[in-house]
Amino acid sequence: METFRFTITHRDPNSKARAGLLETPHGTVQTPVFMPVGTQGTVKGLTQDELEQLGVEILLANTYHLYLRPGTEVIRELGGLHRFMSWNRPILTDSGGYQVFSMSELRKLGEQGVEFRSHLDGSRHLLTPEGAVEIQATLGSDVMMVLDECTEFPAGRVATQKSMERTLRWAERCRRAWQSLPHCDSERPLGALFGIVQGGTDPDLRRQCAEQLVEMNLPGYAVGGLSLGEARPLTYELVSASEQFLPPDKPRYVMGVGLPEELPHYVALGVDMMDCVLPTRNGRNGLLFTSQGRLHIRQARFARDSRPPDESCRCPVCRRYSRAYLRHLFVANEMLGKILNSCHNVFFYLDTMRKIRQTIAAGSFSSFLSDFSGQLQGEVP
Amino acid sequence: METFRFTITHRDPNSKARAGLLETPHGTVQTPVFMPVGTQGTVKGLTQDELEQLGVEILLANTYHLYLRPGTEVIRELGGLHRFMSWNRPILTDSGGYQVFSMSELRKLGEQGVEFRSHLDGSRHLLTPEGAVEIQATLGSDVMMVLDECTEFPAGRVATQKSMERTLRWAERCRRAWQSLPHCDSERPLGALFGIVQGGTDPDLRRQCAEQLVEMNLPGYAVGGLSLGEARPLTYELVSASEQFLPPDKPRYVMGVGLPEELPHYVALGVDMMDCVLPTRNGRNGLLFTSQGRLHIRQARFARDSRPPDESCRCPVCRRYSRAYLRHLFVANEMLGKILNSCHNVFFYLDTMRKIRQTIAAGSFSSFLSDFSGQLQGEVP
Numbered sequence: 191m192e193t194f195r196f197t198i199t200h201r202d203p204n205s206k207a208r209a210g211l212l213e214t215p216h217g218t219v220q221t222p223v224f225m226p227v228g229t230q231g232t233v234k235g236l237t238q239d240e241l242e243q244l245g246v247e248i249l250l251a252n253t254y255h256l257y258l259r260p261g262t263e264v265i266r267e268l269g270g271l272h273r274f275m276s277w278n279r280p281i282l283t284d285s286g287g288y289q290v291f292s293m294s295e296l297r298k299l300g301e302q303g304v305e306f307r308s309h310l311d312g313s314r315h316l317l318t319p320e321g322a323v324e325i326q327a328t329l330g331s332d333v334m335m336v337l338d339e340c341t342e343f344p345a346g347r348v349a350t351q352k353s354m355e356r357t358l359r360w361a362e363r364c365r366r367a368w369q370s371l372p373h374c375d376s377e378r379p380l381g382a383l384f385g386i387v388q389g390g391t392d393p394d395l396r397r398q399c400a401e402q403l404v405e406m407n408l409p410g411y412a413v414g415g416l417s418l419g420e421a422r423p424l425t426y427e428l429v430s431a432s433e434q435f436l437p438p439d440k441p442r443y444v445m446g447v448g449l450p451e452e453l454p455h456y457v458a459l460g461v462d463m464m465d466c467v468l469p470t471r472n473g474r475n476g477l478l479f480t481s482q483g484r485l486h487i488r489q490a491r492f493a494r495d496s497r498p499p500d501e502s503c504r505c506p507v508c509r510r511y512s513r514a515y516l517r518h519l520f521v522a523n524e525m526l527g528k529i530l531n532s533c534h535n536v537f538f539y540l541d542t543m544r545k546i547r548q549t550i551a552a553g554s555f556s557s558f559l560s561d562f563s564g565q566l567q568g569e570v571p
Numbered sequence: 572m573e574t575f576r577f578t579i580t581h582r583d584p585n586s587k588a589r590a591g592l593l594e595t596p597h598g599t600v601q602t603p604v605f606m607p608v609g610t611q612g613t614v615k616g617l618t619q620d621e622l623e624q625l626g627v628e629i630l631l632a633n634t635y636h637l638y639l640r641p642g643t644e645v646i647r648e649l650g651g652l653h654r655f656m657s658w659n660r661p662i663l664t665d666s667g668g669y670q671v672f673s674m675s676e677l678r679k680l681g682e683q684g685v686e687f688r689s690h691l692d693g694s695r696h697l698l699t700p701e702g703a704v705e706i707q708a709t710l711g712s713d714v715m716m717v718l719d720e721c722t723e724f725p726a727g728r729v730a731t732q733k734s735m736e737r738t739l740r741w742a743e744r745c746r747r748a749w750q751s752l753p754h755c756d757s758e759r760p761l762g763a764l765f766g767i768v769q770g771g772t773d774p775d776l777r778r779q780c781a782e783q784l785v786e787m788n789l790p791g792y793a794v795g796g797l798s799l800g801e802a803r804p805l806t807y808e809l810v811s812a813s814e815q816f817l818p819p820d821k822p823r824y825v826m827g828v829g830l831p832e833e834l835p836h837y838v839a840l841g842v843d844m845m846d847c848v849l850p851t852r853n854g855r856n857g858l859l860f861t862s863q864g865r866l867h868i869r870q871a872r873f874a875r876d877s878r879p880p881d882e883s884c885r886c887p888v889c890r891r892y893s894r895a896y897l898r899h900l901f902v903a904n905e906m907l908g909k910i911l912n913s914c915h916n917v918f919f920y921l922d923t924m925r926k927i928r929q930t931i932a933a934g935s936f937s938s939f940l941s942d943f944s945g946q947l948q949g950e951v952p
Contacts, residue, residue, distance in 0.1 A: 232907040
């Protein structure tokens, strides 16, 4: 595991926030980090050149989608996912489990794994813990995730516990499968494997799950099963209930979050990695995140507004285009509207993380945390 | 008219091809030039940064679309079309006539102009020759076009002649309107006005129209009413029938053409400027133009093809991405597929024009002309 190392460089004295460096087979990532989502091997609407220019250091790709199309074998033949999509920086892949539970048809869950039909063509597939690791290794992922059972929300304690226990058994099978793979293929070193803490909304089950995952001594740990509709304070509580039992020297990843104003709160709870589709999805839908609040670009009040989306933003969109132009593109249903909105939003997320890292290093994170969130939540003036 | 000048720098000894420089209020354009189409103030799918990097020196915008949305007044308030879309290089605008004839509803054509209903909201509008010039001047166009009557194809000789004569009367009204505008506003010099040769498929009417337009002593001349379904040899014949009566020292523009293999043929007939939606429209539909022929990216044979779309192309797409990846994006209906295909195709058109200019300057245009077209028309091997 020489190609994977996590080093904490700064700690915030007033919270659990920390800044560090995550070394992976495809380079080093500064943490805390936000990972844009490239579901089908592309961050929707943005070229790889643009992602690099925006400063994306790691992105997430969805195993479920790539396994079904173009297929693991195609990507293997073309030299792995990095070469396939021409992205030479780190990639984290999920296990495919979440999409099987949320997108596929006719799921049949058993101890061996989960049987499902493709949402694309109805073809039958079986995803097992061992298979999930093998697919991710074939893709050439830098950070792989164990296959977990996604507990429904809400669920009762008994069901949640049973589900959490299966997640633990599957994690152990993933770990063994991962251990048995050659870790030091000279051309393509094997990525790290992260465990996932489940346990629904029960802090005690979260603790149990975390403690038992830690015994597996994995390179990193994620908190899953969040943002399923629960109130935000509960999400924070469940992250906290999981994190406090995770080893302090290993990276922690909260999956599928969040809104910009939430990012520093997760960081304050000790989170190092986050991913979310919101910057691109909202961009396509005409919602821009700015330092002054939400900006719905379709609104008529922007029709003659010559200001950039965010006057204090240094992104390629804010440096070049006006709200009036972006509104026109959106109303005229031009592709460029979706592209530019996505570009700004991804930059805004990355820039927020940059500020978080800088203030942690400078010792001013707690004042950043208290100042930041309030401005973002309303509409722009 | 100090801000508009056309200088011929090289002539091909074996054809009417010439290379030159077109000076406009927003800079100099090397001719022969291909102008990508930015209908609604955006070349579909490409950012202005990308257009600059591809080497686009001038683009075309559609007056009809911009007049209806966001509206001439909005663009004027925001400092003109260049500032509105953040494009500081030259822009040619059409008169809006072609779209009124092809897109709007309930047209009523009279001597004064053409009354129509917007295809967007059904609102009533009257487009006159004077209005067309005024709108284009308000947009801040570098090259404006007269309002012409688009003769239907096919049409009989009498109808064609009547239509051509109205085009001439309208051209004269456009010229007067243009003359009466302040030509030397210090901040934004007035663009040039081009006449348009109509006359259907009748070479004699084309000649008459050209001769009478030339008497108006306009800065440049276009050939319109082509590519309406007539066979290509007839198109070339009609261009030729028009061009030979146009002044040799003024720029000539053939509107709405063509396929890549056709470009040098128009140039050989003395054409300096062309525009077409094909590179972007075909890009969105998965058809790539390459030096080896057409490439339909959807085809299954490209699923594992690690080669770039065109091995001899130096565009940002061919330098970075494989056919397999582009096929995946297209099949998965990802925006990035349309973006990258459009980017390659626009580059391919511009690169073809670069080769045309270079071979004219080097005296080898005729061999380029005979070599080039044959390779392009089939499917890639």
